Amino acid sequence: MDLAVFWFILIGVLWTGYLVLEGFDFGVGMLMPIVGKTPKGKRVLLNTIGPVWDGNEVWLLTAGGAMFAAFPEWYATLFSGFYLPLFLILLALITRAVAIEYRSKINDEKWRNRWDLAIIISSWIPSILWGVAFANIVRGVPIDQTGTYTGGFFNLLNPFALLGGLVTLGIFLSHGSIFIALKTKGDVHDRGAAWAKKFSIAAVVVGAVWALWLQVAYSNNTWTWGALVVAALGLIGAAWFSWTGKFGLAFIANVVAVVGAVTLIFGALFPNVMPSSTNPDFNLLVHSVVGVHGLVASSSHTTLVVMTWVAGIFTPIVLAYQAWAYWVFKRRLSEDMLPEHNELTFAKSA
């Protein structure tokens, strides 16, 4: 297999890892008001992701870095083209990181509430915008012959993309509430379980409509019908198991759904990484194909060989220690397991 194709798949894998892991982080953040509800309930939620959220976010940095290294033209066109949505995502990620870490450094109700609000908003924004971004990639955007995006901001707000935003939102809400049901006991668990039923159904509905639209209107390949079916079965499975109270299986079903969805998106794109809606001759390509016009986005063979070695050696190591971290923190949390707040206040202690 061509190494550029291998890297195209690997970047899909990295995005899958990111969407699966930070997907439930975002879900947990968004659900603070309705599943967390009480001050203690919110704390339980935060502590389910506390030890792992930062490691989860590195999947994004790795996916971004891998795009830069393996497909510089894709990285350059995408990040300069989708400028304002990415800017909003970055703002949210910055705020969210600081909010999670700082909200429990000062023992003050107001302090905590403000940071909680920051966590909630900064979890909603990327949950919608990642879907908008991926939908636009697969739909195609105006790109000229130099690989430069020429569309402006409002071009990105088309119905297909906005529905894509609802899809990631729906999946993350479903994924987050299932994760909560899996990781907690008591009242928080019950509320998570109740919402999981609703969100998992919503995710099936928006997910199915969007996936069919994608496959019919924008896919380059018929085999992606298969990925669509996998994604759909995953979402249906998540709903089924949520309704039957089997949250471990529901979680796995959602992972399958994300794998299917990313496969659908990447498969629909191939052999493009970013189609141009201006002129198909300006498409950004995974690799050069005889008779296909476009701008080859991938790095040189030398670079791809180097990066393949690096990924081959380090990805299994990363997976092993991240899995170990989840194992260490595998126990379920409940409100009565929280220690009393013993942090400082801004007023000086005696």
Added chain:
Amino acid sequence: MDALELARWQFGITTVYHFVLVPLTLGLSILVAVMQTAWVRTGKEKWLRLTKFYGKLLLINFALGVATGIVQEFQFGMNWSEYSRYVGDIFGAPLAMEALIAFFLESTFLGLWIFGWDRLSKKVHLTVVWLFAIGTNLSAYFIIAANSWMQHPVGTAYNPKTGRAEMKNIWEVLGNNTTLLAFPHVITTAFLVAGGFIAGIGAFWLVKKSRANKDDVDIPLYRTAVRMGAAVMIIAGVGVIFTGDLQGKLMFKQQPIKMAAAEGLINTETSAGFSLLAVGNLAGDDPASVKHLISIPGLTSWMATGDSNATVKGINELQTEYATKYDPNATYRPNLAVTYWSFRLMIGFAAFAAATALAGLWLTRKGKITNQTWFSKLAVWSIGAPFLGASLGWIFTEMGRQPFVVAPNPSAFVDGVDPVYLLTEHGVSKAVSTFEVGLTMVVFTLIYAILGVFWYRLMVRYAQEGAPQVTEPVVGGDDDPLSFAY
């Protein structure tokens, strides 16, 4: 201002801000791991208290460092997409390696460290903090390798077919001699920063406690902090000077015009002096007006080559040389005022910090303690000095590289072959409007400022509380309360 200038300001603001936080994390992560090691090996409670005290400050700092680091990775694509297209084949590799090899390590094991006190045995928990600290410092290696490639591109060739710089040899990129000196220079600087931080806060508490009650039980703990911090500073300071000197000599060869600018050296001179005070139009429009009022004879020649009688090329001669080799229409003189003063202030702030460290070691010699308020004030004020020195060092490195974003490698120059280099003005994104860059610059700056206020208040508050009382951590069962929770 146009999009180019705004993008440059944005990069400058976000990078300097990020890199104010980073050296503290680099040095402190290792030093906190050392403290925890001392606790595990000796069982002395003071080491556990120091671990928790400085560990908490480390976490407050780390959070903002991580948050502002995310922007760094995406900014190349957002504001500098033409740069990204030109260098991605080679520059993307160390960035991806940084994420995969270093970021995963540091963030996963940081989570295990923070929440793992009651989940992991002492030894495993100690291993976890070391893996976090190693991951953090590894990330510095990769990003400096990437930056050093921009200073001195190696292991690469221009491919006229694709119009970009392409990788020929990754080992040359990772083993770039520029990296091999810049990395220890940054790491020793980080230890100067972290040592100053530990000693400064320790000195504040040592003096406060010994003024209130000279038999206070906490005094030995803070004395340890002062001496540990100060000793680290002295060793690191020597390392900073040593690596800095070697780096300077290398840079006179690799980027002669940057060093000529740093010295305000307009004309080629034999036995060139090191200027301590210069006046004239340093901003760069009129090099002829630059006059050196005070200078140390022969020092610049010595710094460049090790021979105080050597000839060092001035800006005017180098401009002609660059114009024949590279783009004939460009002005190759970096901003003189910025390079000249940032270089001098960098050295000045580092020297000031080292002097405070010597005072601290002297005052606490042979089991002594100090109750001198001048010392605690000096030590607290000195915390900022190495931070400023580090920032000025980066400002010098990056501004001195201008007008290039990728400076050409003079030893790789072959007449008739296109060299690998890129002018900054050709690196900026074409898809992004002036309004968009301006908007993001303003909002990033604002949000960084707001978060910076919280960072500062929390740092001060936790430093003012002093080392917490601790209980011996025990591994708990699955239904026990969390020993630490958000």
